[in-house]
Amino acid sequence: MDDDVADDDLQVAVVLGARSNLSTRRTLLSVREGRVRKRVGGSRPGHRPNRPRDFDLGAHAILRDLFGVDGEPPVHGEDPFEERFRLPRPVFNRLFRSICNEPAWRQTINATGRPQAHAIQKVAAALRVFGYGEPFDRADEYCRLSRCTTDLYTRRLTHFIIDKWSLTYLRRPNAEELEHILTRNAARGLPGCMGLYRLYPLDVGQVPKGPRRAVQGPQR
Amino acid sequence: MIETVCDEDLYIWHLFVGCPGAYSDKNVLAASPLMLDVNDGTWPPMIYKYTLNGRSRRLLFYAADQGYPRYAIFAKPYSKPDTPRRKVYNRLQEALRKNAERLYAVWWSRWFITKYPERYMTLPRLIKTAKAVAILHNMAVEYLRHGFIASKRMAAAAAVRGARSGRQDGDDQGASGDGTAIVKDDGPTCGSVWGAPVPDSDGRGNDHRGCEDAPMGTARYMQMAEKEAKDTQEHFSLLHDLAEHVRADRGSLLAPYLRLPDVGGLSEGLSRAEDVLR
Numbered sequence: 001m002d003d004d005v006a007d008d009d010l011q012v013a014v015v016l017g018a019r020s021n022l023s024t025r026r027t028l029l030s031v032r033e034g035r036v037r038k039r040v041g042g043s044r045p046g047h048r049p050n051r052p053r054d055f056d057l058g059a060h061a062i063l064r065d066l067f068g069v070d071g072e073p074p075v076h077g078e079d080p081f082e083e084r085f086r087l088p089r090p091v092f093n094r095l096f097r098s099i100c101n102e103p104a105w106r107q108t109i110n111a112t113g114r115p116q117a118h119a120i121q122k123v124a125a126a127l128r129v130f131g132y133g134e135p136f137d138r139a140d141e142y143c144r145l146s147r148c149t150t151d152l153y154t155r156r157l158t159h160f161i162i163d164k165w166s167l168t169y170l171r172r173p174n175a176e177e178l179e180h181i182l183t184r185n186a187a188r189g190l191p192g193c194m195g196l197y198r199l200y201p202l203d204v205g206q207v208p209k210g211p212r213r214a215v216q217g218p219q220r
Numbered sequence: 221m222i223e224t225v226c227d228e229d230l231y232i233w234h235l236f237v238g239c240p241g242a243y244s245d246k247n248v249l250a251a252s253p254l255m256l257d258v259n260d261g262t263w264p265p266m267i268y269k270y271t272l273n274g275r276s277r278r279l280l281f282y283a284a285d286q287g288y289p290r291y292a293i294f295a296k297p298y299s300k301p302d303t304p305r306r307k308v309y310n311r312l313q314e315a316l317r318k319n320a321e322r323l324y325a326v327w328w329s330r331w332f333i334t335k336y337p338e339r340y341m342t343l344p345r346l347i348k349t350a351k352a353v354a355i356l357h358n359m360a361v362e363y364l365r366h367g368f369i370a371s372k373r374m375a376a377a378a379a380v381r382g383a384r385s386g387r388q389d390g391d392d393q394g395a396s397g398d399g400t401a402i403v404k405d406d407g408p409t410c411g412s413v414w415g416a417p418v419p420d421s422d423g424r425g426n427d428h429r430g431c432e433d434a435p436m437g438t439a440r441y442m443q444m445a446e447k448e449a450k451d452t453q454e455h456f457s458l459l460h461d462l463a464e465h466v467r468a469d470r471g472s473l474l475a476p477y478l479r480l481p482d483v484g485g486l487s488e489g490l491s492r493a494e495d496v497l498r
Contacts, residue, residue, distance in 0.1 A: 086330050091359050130353060133332030133339065155345070161352040169358040170351060173233055175267065181227050182268060182280070184374060189312040189466045189473040190283065191270040193295060195225040195233055196320035197282035199248055201241045202222060202334065202346075 051146070058144030059118035085124070086131040096123055098164065104156055117145055125150045126157040221248050222324075222350065225282060228316070229365045230323045232358055237350040238343065245288055258293060261445025272461035279448065281458065283317045292454035295462060308470045309463040315477055327357065373476075 060069065066081055068074040074081075078089060085092050099105050100119040108116045125139040129150065136154070137147035145153075173181060178194060185193040221241055225234035236252045249255050257263035264280040271277075284294040297314060301307045328334055331353045340346040365371060435441065448454070466473055 087356060087360050088363050091356075091363050094359070095356075129339070130331055130333050130349075130356070133334075133336045135339075158345075158348045158352040161355050162348060165355045165359070166351060169355045169362075170232070170235055172263065175265070178265065178280075179268070182270075184228060185316065186270070187374065187377065188316055190295065190316060190462065191272065191465070192268075192277060192280050193283050193316065194264060194280040195227055195282050196317055196323075197225055197284040197288070197294065198223075198320035198323070199245055199288075200222045200224070200324050202237075 053140075053144045053146070055115065055117045055121065055144055058121045058142065061142060062120050062124050084131070085127050087127070095161075096120065099123060099157075099160060102160070105153075117149070121145055122149070122153040123157065126154045129154045130157075223248055223252050223254070224320070224323060224354075225254070226320060226323045228319050228370050229361055229368055230319060230326055230357075231361045231365070232323070232354050235351065235354050238347045249289065258449045259446040260442050264293065272458075273464040275461060277458075277461075279454075283313060283320075285314075285317060285320075289450070290452045290455045291450045292452075292458060293449045294455065295458060296455075298459065298463075305463045305467040305470075308474060309459070309466050311477060312466050312473055313462075327353070330357070 063069045064072075065075045066084065076084070081089050081092070087095070096119070100123075105119045105122060107118050110116055121143045122145065125143040125145050128134050128139055128143070129136065136150040139145055139150045140147070143150075173194075181194055182192065185191065221237075221239040221243060223234070223236040223239075224232055226232050234254050236248075236254065239248045239251055243251070254263065266278045268280065269276050269278055279292060281293045281295045284296055286296055286299055288294050288296060290296070295313065297310045297317075298306045301310045333339055333349060333353065340349060
């Protein structure tokens with residue numbers, strides 16, 4: 001009996017100590033960052049529990065449709081692959097291979113011991129947002145990811161791509177490439193032309209453009 | 221507004237997003253990092269020399285449509301082409317410039333998120349999304365560009381030209397055509413357009429204009445560079461020289477865009493071009 005009481009006291013003490021520790025850390029963090037951050041996500045009293053999404057189902061569907069599982073060929077071929085992800089398969093493989101072992105992207109196991117989403121789901125959901133312009137909760141049916149997860153991983157994919165490749169793929173041409181461009185344009189009659197300059201407003205794409213006449217190629 | 225510089229394969233060489241759509245073209249130009257570098261004189265590189273209409277030039281230019289300022293780094297089409305050579309130049313220029321329009325058609329249909337600005341939520345996110353999408357686009361283009369029809373045509377044209385020049389060398393003395401129109405220049409690159417072998421008859425052909433007293437990076441150098449890149453007179457002389465230049469071998473240059481009845485024996489250049497296109 002005494003032991004039980006002592007145990008209860010000990011538990012209460014441990015819980016109280018942990019709570020005070022947490023609140024201290026939170027105060028310190030908010031002081032250090034100069035502002036009070038609202039706590040986002042996670043489990044806490046009054047919060048709705050996570051929905052029991054079957055993450056494996058999403059990963060299995062993507063792998064079955066586009067990559068092939070269990071030694072079977074994929075449902076869709078190369079052209080549908082490029083239609084889905086807007087990238088040819090080698091380019092997608094390159095992106096996925098560089099991203100799949102990042103700590104934020106690889107499959108984790110949460111506190112209850114349940115495996116979380118696979119990296120392919122997150123990449124697929126983010127690329128569908130880019131390619132199809134999907135709302136964030138539209139990927140729930142296929143990729144089995146919640147709305148805020150899709151939002152988060154779209155943002156993370158953006159940052160990842162910019163950090164990794166913006167110096168390689170978004171730069172001015174160097175001397176060799178410039179020479180190639182100049183040679184090609186000289187063959188078309190404009191030597192010294194080093195590029196095609198264009199300003200374009202961002203929101204015109206929503207407006208229906210009249211009859212399709214603007215630039216239609218050689219027949220005229 | 222999006223500001224891009226792309227090439228024939230729709231590879232994006234410069235991207236600048238984030239100006240409000242209420243800005244006019246001139247305001248975007250004033251804010252863009254590309255034009256800031258042009259003002260500084262660090263871009264475009266003056267290491268190539270090309271000859272137009274007997275004059276050699278160093279200032280490279282961009283092909284742009286009408287509606288941009290009359291700067292020397294923009295080659296715009298003539299607004300009302302009234303002479304045959306101006307029409308030929310306009311036709312060739314818009315044949316090249318249509319790729320800039322095509323870039324946006326491809327971008328808008330390939331990356332649909334650009335159609336829904338409400339998905340961005342914030343301005344930094346808009347800019348970052350556009351950058352990331354452009355990088356993915358460039359990676360796809362880099363992988364796919366060997367199969368593009370432009371590169372196939374170019375390879376075929378080079379093969380035909382090589383065969384023809386091997387058969388009877390010294391055939392075409394036209395200034396363009398093969399890649400010899402662009403020469404790597406080893407001379408002093410001191411912010412001047414006109415190269416050394418220019419006919420010195422016209423007073424502007426002074427190569428060493430301020431080379432000694434304006435080293436690169438000084439305020440005077442920047443002032444000279446900006447003045448040179450944004451000169452209206454230079455712009456018109458560039459257009460004139462381009463029109464004269466493309467007139468010299470307009471047969472072979474215009475051949476891909478003409479739908480002529482197959483009369484036969486029009487000219488050798490035309491039939492060669494048809495062979496290339498087939």
